[in-house]
Amino acid sequence: MKKSLLAIVALLSAGAASAQTYAIQAGRLIVDAATPARGPSTVIVENGRISRIEPGATAPAGATVIDMRSRTVLPGLIDAHVHLTGDPSTPFWRETIDSNEFATLVGVKNALLTARAGFTTVRDLGAVGSSTFALRDAIAQGMIEGPRIIAAGGALSIVGGHGDVSGYRPEVNAALDPGGTCTGADQCALRVREWSKRGSDVIKITSTGGVLSQQGRGLEGHFDPAEIRSITSTAHRLGLKVAAHAHGARGIEDASRAGVDSIEHGTFADAAALQVMKAKGTWLVPTLMASTGLQDRIGKNIYTPVVEGKARTALAVWGRALREARRTGVKIAFGTDSGVFEHGRNGEEAALMVRLGGMTPREVLVSATSGAAELLGIGNETGTLDPGKSADLIAVDGDPLNDAAALTRVGYVMASGKPIPMR
């Protein structure tokens, strides 16, 4: 029974990828961001997978030739922190009006924008209802264009925390309750199992307060350590990783000690918190671009007073945690928090990681390819251009191993073997 089901899934995914053979001719080829680039090479793609890589510009009989001889071809990029079903221009009260179905369609628009920006995989860390599950499945079945999505669904939060709904009349808060709050180890374990049952690929928790919610209880630790331990052990037993939104230093430390797989933002991480992250092997996903979203909107009467105050506090230390994390030797995975800023600008994170975080362009590219693939647990499928892996590749103008901004000059994208229409 199980075997026949797998065969059906294999047939479905083969249907999604093009049966066509492609010869992508590269001027320069980065097979693995951690190793030196190659000169002129051709990547042969068959049935949606990389079948082989040949030196020079070649073209097997019957192949569709993609001429990228003036560009650098590299693995498709991975953004480990997006919110595809939300847009930054949307005022907070719109959640009282917009349906989950509408959010799904916002996600269809943003999935294409994100793929065009060179991102062939994203991890979506928070959306309403089942919107990202529908989006993920439609893309995987080849119905619409977009990146592969590793989806959390909703987030686990304390009552009145960042992932709960606050700021309205109590009866309105209750009506908008996303069903993700929990109190105590048992109830938190139950929530993990509920999200697993609904279709989550990863568990997202808001382990500290957050900037853009209407909760006014600051940015430090919210969950009790015993609650987080219950979440991580329950999730890990189900084969699910845990991504922890965390700003305050002690909240970061608690979450890392309790075994979460990544700290999202990590804004106020201090030496003690970073030492725990290093010892526990916890990844940092810096989301520097989120602060450009704040910067563009602060002082303009867009945010409510409670949000405005938190935004100013977070902006004051922009980039500091990444700089210290790199010095400490904490593992870093590329992630932007798109949705807080405009989708499609994800690649701008790379230059910020160099400028504010002190990373080299090569370190940034590793974090956005093989590094993020490792965090997401999909290193066998994507992250490098190896025969047998999914044909996730892009072409950019310039050399991203020397100039991180080259990642914003994307001229061609193939996601899971499908060429993405660029306009």
Ligand SMILES: [Zn+2]
């Ligand atoms: Zn986020």
